[in-house]
Amino acid sequence: xxxxxxxxxxxxxxxxxxxxxxxxxxxxxxxxxxxxxxxxxxxxxxxxxxxxxxxxxxxxxxxxxxxxxxxxxxxxxxxxxxxxxxxxxxxxxxxxxxxxxxxxxxxxx
Amino acid sequence: xxxxxxxxxxxxxxxxxxxxxxxxxxxxxxxxxxxxxxxxxxxxxxxxxxxxxxxxxxxxxxxxxxxxxxxxxxxxxxxxxxxxxxxxxxxxxxxxxxxxxxxxxxxxxxxxxxxxxxxxxxxxxxxxxxxxxxxxxxxxxxxxxxxxxxxxxxxxxxxxxxxxxxxxxxxxxxxxxxxxxxxxxxxxxxxxxxxxxxxx
Numbered sequence: 001x002x003x004x005x006x007x008x009x010x011x012x013x014x015x016x017x018x019x020x021x022x023x024x025x026x027x028x029x030x031x032x033x034x035x036x037x038x039x040x041x042x043x044x045x046x047x048x049x050x051x052x053x054x055x056x057x058x059x060x061x062x063x064x065x066x067x068x069x070x071x072x073x074x075x076x077x078x079x080x081x082x083x084x085x086x087x088x089x090x091x092x093x094x095x096x097x098x099x100x101x102x103x104x105x106x107x108x109x
Numbered sequence: 110x111x112x113x114x115x116x117x118x119x120x121x122x123x124x125x126x127x128x129x130x131x132x133x134x135x136x137x138x139x140x141x142x143x144x145x146x147x148x149x150x151x152x153x154x155x156x157x158x159x160x161x162x163x164x165x166x167x168x169x170x171x172x173x174x175x176x177x178x179x180x181x182x183x184x185x186x187x188x189x190x191x192x193x194x195x196x197x198x199x200x201x202x203x204x205x206x207x208x209x210x211x212x213x214x215x216x217x218x219x220x221x222x223x224x225x226x227x228x229x230x231x232x233x234x235x236x237x238x239x240x241x242x243x244x245x246x247x248x249x250x251x252x253x254x255x256x257x258x259x260x261x262x263x264x265x266x267x268x269x270x271x272x273x274x275x276x277x278x279x280x281x282x283x284x285x286x287x288x289x290x291x292x293x294x295x296x297x298x299x300x301x302x303x304x305x306x307x308x309x
Binding site: 051053054059061070103 | 117119120123124127128133134135136137138145147149151153177179181265284
């Protein structure tokens with residue numbers, strides 16, 4: 001089977017291997033914005049230990065978006081909307097997993 | 110934010126902030142040498158969260174940093190509006206003057222500055238008006254900088270004021286329909302926590 005991944009996808013994988021979970025989550029969100037030429041993107045996820053969390057593409061402040069997103073249900077909020085349940089599920093999974101991994105207390109020897 | 114160690118510091122800062130009870134979102138703006146951190150806090154936020162967020166920012170940020178905490182209660186932003194409110198910012202091109210009007214309840218005060226100072230004039234006029242309402246306010250105008258202009262033509266400005274005796278700097282960030290209005294609001298944001306305990 002051919003490797004269908006392109007450069008940017010590998011970059012997310014590299015970040016997942018070597019970087020932090022939160023950096024991986026943001027990179028996935030930013031790739032989504034770039035790939036689909038979106039105006040904006042935010043992921044709302046529930047994370048054990050952290051509760052409801054909002055990630056905004058580019059690590060940018062929410063500003064006026066906070067009114068909409070601080071109380072929002074978990075989901076992927078895109079502008080303009082993109083109807084792709086697989087992409088939505090994957091980005092939300094990476095976001096939740098990245099934050100959950102980072103939120104864990106460091107292992108002690 | 111490009112440097113790897115800086116990126117690691119930002120990761121650590123963001124995670125530390127998100128671990129604070131009630132924090133739901135963290136965002137960053139790199140304004141030249143100054144890092145602005147926006148912390149969105151939901152209803153579970155506690156009273157001292159602004160202090161703790163500022164402490165964490167000081168520990169983890171790779172350089173100068175200012176923190177803006179936005180609190181939300183049930184259904185909307187908590188009532189954090191300043192007791193001193195901005196009424197108006199006007200310019201008189203023929204006189205080369207900028208005027209800022211503030212209100213504290215029924216009381217109003219105006220401050221003026223030469224508009225040739227550009228954005229800084231809004232900081233100067235706001236500080237002058239504040240001194241009418243808060244005599245003895247030690248802070249002097251420092252600088253102001255527009256850090257973002259939104260597609261909707263809203264302006265995000267950082268303003269800085271300095272207490273010359275203690276050499277302490279306070280910075281605020283605010284949005285406005287014009288850079289001057291945003292600079293006046295940012296000056297109020299910089300000083301709100303300082304001046305409110307002295308009022309009433």
